[in-house]
Amino acid sequence: MFSYARRDLLRNPRRTLASLVGVVLGVALFSGVLFFIDGSGASMTKRAIAPVAIDMQRVLTSPLGEGIRLEQRLAGRGPLRQGERASMQLTVRNRGLTPANEVVVNDKLPPTLTYVRGSAERDGTPLPDPAGQSPFAHGPGLIGLNIGTVAPGATVRLTYTVRVRRPIPAGPDLHLGATISTREKIVPDPANLPHPVPLDRLRDRIAALPGVAQANQLAFADLPPGSLAASGSKIGRPTKLFGFEPAYARQYPAIRLVRGGFRPGAALLSSEAARGLGVRPRDQVRLTVPGARRPARLRVSGIADLSRARQLFNSRTGGKLEDFLYLPDSIVISPQDFQRIAIPAFRRAIAARGSALAVKSPPTLEVDVQVDRSPLNSDPGRALAQTSAVAKGIKRIAPTQDFLLDNISNTLTVARADAAGAKRMFIFLGLPGLLLAGFLATYAGSILAASARREQANLRLRGAGPRHLNRILAYRTLILAGAGSLLGTAAGFVSILAILGASSLFEAAPTQLGASALIAIGADLVATGLALYIPGRLALRREVSGERRELAIGTQPAWRRWRLDYAALIGAGVGAAVALRNGAFDAPSGAVSTGEAISLPSHLLLLPLGVWFAGTLLSVRAFEGVARNLPLSPPPRFGPIVAGILSRTLSRRSHSLITGIVGVGLVIAFGIGLAMFASTYNRAKTADAQFTVGSSLRITPSPASTKPHPAAFARRLKVAGVTSATPVVGSLENAFLRSRFNSDVKDLAAIDVPSFAATAALKDDFFPGSTASKALAALRAHPAGILLDVGSAEALKLGVGDMAELLLARGSRRQRLRTVTVVGLFDRFPGFPDGLHVVANLGYFQRQTGIRKVDFFLARTQDRSAAGVTAAAKAVQAGPGARDRLSVDTTETTFNKDQSSLTALNIRGLVDLDSFYTLAISAAVIAMFVFGLMLQRRREYVVLRAQGLRARRLHLLILGEAAFVAASGLLAGAIVGAALGLLLVHVLKPLFILPPVTTLPWGDAALLAALLVSATLFSVLVALSVLRRLSPSEVLREQ
């Protein structure tokens, strides 16, 4: 039986090819998606961790040395018998510089011990038992004993007696659990904490751990204005003091030495501080640290641009870890100098003020760890396991004296979730390939049913029973599905190799690729096997004599009879309504710092799938209705020959068109939906990038630049490819706003309205109840007007037309308090993705403060494509940037900085893959339809020829029917594809900052339509050539 099936397939190559082509294309699409997931997922680790500034930070909780500590011991610790008594000793020592207030000692006994009433003493003085309970664990909350204030250097000894309830062997099995807390340190410390390890030893032990590439000390402290001075000048703003080794500076390129070098014993100044003091290398500066007896004199060894050093300025506060809190005036010394100069001074300051809380910003000491990234697995999940193991090792060293910020693991946690989300999304985008493979296999089977059944009838006549026929069918199915799956998987692999390139694809582990290949082959074997076997099995049950009737009249497809299209569409509609009602489409966005990924509601991807399938079937039902009701020439007229025959065949055999229209419709809907999704996705990505940058380019003068950058500098930025440029003043907490009800520190931007309107990526949506042009016109019309963000307006109870007091240039010597009027509201402002509170007129700001310098410039390029933006950025660097220090951020560099979010994925490759196979499958469907027509109707065509129908008219008949199917499928596909695209965009909304604007891909749709028309014409031409070669006498005698 097997050899019969094999020979049958080999000796009917055209039939075998027709059955295989659809399977191969569908399988190639599905397997290609799986390989794409492997290839793109493999680059996610690299991409995700690229922007991580510091992999891990071990931050000391007590940088100024030990404070209060508790020691606990059970006197005479040895084996204890039941009923025996022992003395528990608790010793409180304050090793700090200031008194510890409200010191509470808590000791909850393990179940093996009980407190002996009346045994508690403090320094030999008995302590009362509250309500007969231990004073160290009493009341419903088992609260401890408050021993009041413990002076620096003082010791308090507390004792009580315990009775043993169960025998206790000697050794460390008994867990003593006393804790101590103070008003200054609310979180309780356990007793018997190990003594803190000094920072340099901690660094050495961490550096020796496997998986750690580098470990460096970093110390920093915020100093008040006036802390940094040189002969005759002083920095009037808050200053940042850093302590790190030259190796640290070498490790992080964002710390850019502008002049001189960095030597231990000397100081490195930020460009702004050096300019403010007017000092150069070799000059001397004076550093005054709170609590210091006298200023430290330091020689300047170099000047550095620290304005991009996220390692130094990123917030260390939980929940704000991604905030870049830059202070322009900084001084860097070695960790040894920091220990020598800063730590004792701060300790003295705290001692003098009597409380650690009195010093607003105590120093921070940490070890910054760089993980060895080279052995990290390409899969984010596996890489996470590796970095978590490193983190675990670091935490084991001297625990409890600090906490670990594991930035790289947080990022990889997000990347792992993103990779999983991407896999779900991609599998959804590949699933139609599998369904189409099954559909095409069934379609080919139904087309070839006539010839297959004739052969089966012959076999029956020769004595083959149902079992034999079933076995032949099973073998044929196995061979076709197996060959189709193998060939399709190979084609999918080659396609991805071409799209991603060998370097990206082979980033994935060979086992992963092998697993994907096996999944693809297995899933496709099942899907296409069932699609080939079940219809074949059903066909075997039918009598051969039924063939004629089926060809002539046919029966309605099962989905029509059971109204599956209505049912599925209602299901999808109800699902969408429920999801909308429950806000499932509005999933919250995540934060890399907390390891939270964007919550993509991927289960909702089933909705587009339902709409795709059911929508196509429903629209095909509609087209069939149109065909059935085509106007026919009423008797006694037959009508024009071609129109008369065509209208009758379309009208009366519309069901025979259904499968063709369904096939074309499904493929076109998928293609258009995907193209719409992709173009919307890419546009949304670009819009987000433009919003983040502010326009196409953002030019920030380096603090190291010695050249002036007034507002007029914008004119110099209009280089080739740049159409407009605008100056912007904007920094964090540079303003203070006060209304009649409230006041708050605010972030203010001052803009030149006309050039900003021409340059910035403004959208009307940013201005609730107004438009961008109206809001900016209002600001321009009122020099003392401001635009206020909606949140601030609510907090300060301010509305449009209200007046408020605004402190401009807050914290500088030029700060000015002015009365302003709110002229508009906004909820987002381009160039300030982290939020902005106040927008003022640049001219007004400059007049009031006298400040001429601006913070950055935005520039709009003529060509917004990646190439255009990059070329313009190069032109800026080559022009005004040639003899100046300018940082140019573009929409493209913003994409690269994008953390592991799903928006960073190379969806273009996937779209290329899907588009290619969409085109190929749609061409295959229409070709199969045309050749199906030829197979089923060739006798009709030959009879028409015998009756004298001109060849040209016969061609028109075939073309007309194929064109009807192609056009109906195209229209149905376009309608359903638009709905599919809309739903996909809706599901992926949480990925973007700005709400994505649905984009209709006219070009892609036109290409699809053109290809479908070409495929139709080509198929018809080939079919006609086959028809011409047919022998009429043979065809007419066929039974």
Place this chain on the structure above:
Amino acid sequence: MSRGSSVSLLGVYKHFQTDAGPVQAVNGIGIEVAPGASVAITGPSGCGKSTLLSLIGALERPSRGRVQIGEVAVSKLDETDRAAIRRELIGFVFQSDNLQPFLTAVENVSLQLALSGADDGYERSLTLLDALGLGGAAGKYPDQLSGGERQRVAVARALVHRPALILADEPTGALDVDNSSVVADLLREAQAEVGATLIVITHDPAVAAGLDRQIALSDGRVTADSKPALSGAVDAAPHAGEVAGGV
């Protein structure tokens, strides 16, 4: 007066190229059929009967030789002109009715008239169907008719445009005895009524016996002819210059 066409085949050859090699279906046949005559062509399966009918019916062109209907050498015509000959001069009846399944009986018949440019053939078709005892079946689709009824509709389709030549390829082959007789009688009566030339391929001796002349074929050659005319001369070898264009 007879309006049938004479049919003349002169040294006609037809060969096909198959996977197994060339097949000589018609091997130098020469036949002359007088206008209005009825001819039965008999022979075993595969002897070239149907191919011969396709050549006479201008469906195909001979590899060599000349086929002439009346004064027209159809073997020299292109497809467009042969299509015109088929719709104007010839009526076909096939073993299977070969009715268009999406057309009613009357539409199947009137289509033949519509092909000839007469778009008012509905009444004529109805009348003819009525005459053939199919008045009640005019609005039915082929799959709603019995085998005999379908074949009678096929006969009506072949006759409705009053052809000069009726070609029937085993018209009773798929019918039972009763229906065979009805259809055979019908063809003869129709031929007599319109005066057309009738050529019938048949295995049925009774049908063959009812016609004016019987020609037997074997291996693409005429082996017997009840009224031979030019057969002997042209069977031997084709005349030079009488070679029509090959396929």
